[in-house]
Amino acid sequence: MRLSDEFRDESLVQQVASRLRTYEGISATIMEVCGTHTMSAARFGISSLLPDGITLISGPGCPVCVTDQRDIDAFLAIGQSADIILCTFGDMVRVPGSYTSLEKLRAEGADVRVVYSPTDAVNIAVGNPSKKVTFFGVGFETTAPATAVAIRTAREADLHNFYVYSCHKTMPPALRALLASGETAVSGLLLPGHVSTIIGTRAYEFIPQEFGMPCAVAGFEPLDMLLGIEAILSQIVEENPRVENTYRRAVKEQPNEHARELIEDVFVAADCAWRGIGVIPGSGLEIAPKYWAFDAKKRFSELVGSANPVSNSSCRCGDVLRGAIRPNECALFGRACTPLTPVGPCMVSSEGACAAAYKYGGPPTKNAR
């Protein structure tokens, strides 16, 4: 039996859920920060296993969703350059920009390629020396090291036709910004398992210390999520907020030093705009000066600068990403906006809250908040 199967064991899940339902504390909304948790919660029906008064709400952890419209438009604008190959993770292809999308560019004849890793894009550059290959670097601390390796590989291979448009972001500054805004009424944070393998649980100490907020790092199987939620509920009952690690088989207290070295070498922290949240100080990873030869924002600065985003005022992705509303509180949800006709990125990405809610039915519109 695979390890992950054991963490899906139906009878164990049911038993833990019934233990959880003995909870008699206050009503609480718990934010699952990570898009993979959002999808997992919807897929395994986690909400229905929780005690009365305990609800889950999605947060800013879907990388494609939080990418600012200006960055999407800028990357699409680079597509106008001659001899260009645009490389992206699959989730981005159908995300609507202000005027077009990668899917539409491709239909019009542009060379748009879906890659599984940033290194695949380097290999495309090697195989197409007469083309300029540009990779859309989207993702959190989990993905940034892979992009860093790709850039270093390109330098070692002395490539002159490989570029990265970096939209990489870091999670702690975003959580700090959300908590500091006080807008989102949550009582606990379910912290992202994969990001935590890179940054370690230590990176979250400010959450209980500065905000008195209970939190737990959790994995993605049903049992993992229930364990994390249980840890948060006991912190609420005990009035003892702390960072609990319920994903010990993969996450340590310390960060991954190799990842830190890679990120510090290739990137510098910079202010960064997040969809729905705005500019968060120090939350972006821009390419460091010594690697500017590979920076698409430098190489295509005119096209990038020409981006002129117009916001689609009726899409409420921004509110969804702050946990201010649930997907089905958006008037377009399931009507004008479906996975076949997505209006915003939250309906496109496999980690998007709107896509998850649509696919699996999601929680009821009127909630206890």
Added chain:
Amino acid sequence: MRIITIDGLNAEVEVDGIRRKARLDLLPNAKVGDYVLIHAGMAIALVDEEEAQQTLSLFREYLK
């Protein structure tokens, strides 16, 4: 996914008969046979089987 072969920092990993390439830059000490989490072509974390079994047995114990 389980590591099948290692060549420098390049590994082949497998789950359910599906094989993939993965970089080991973040886990240079990983060995053939180790379980790893893969993200964007990178092995990002070792999965500690002992720790996993401990969590599961704690549960079974508690729920008895």
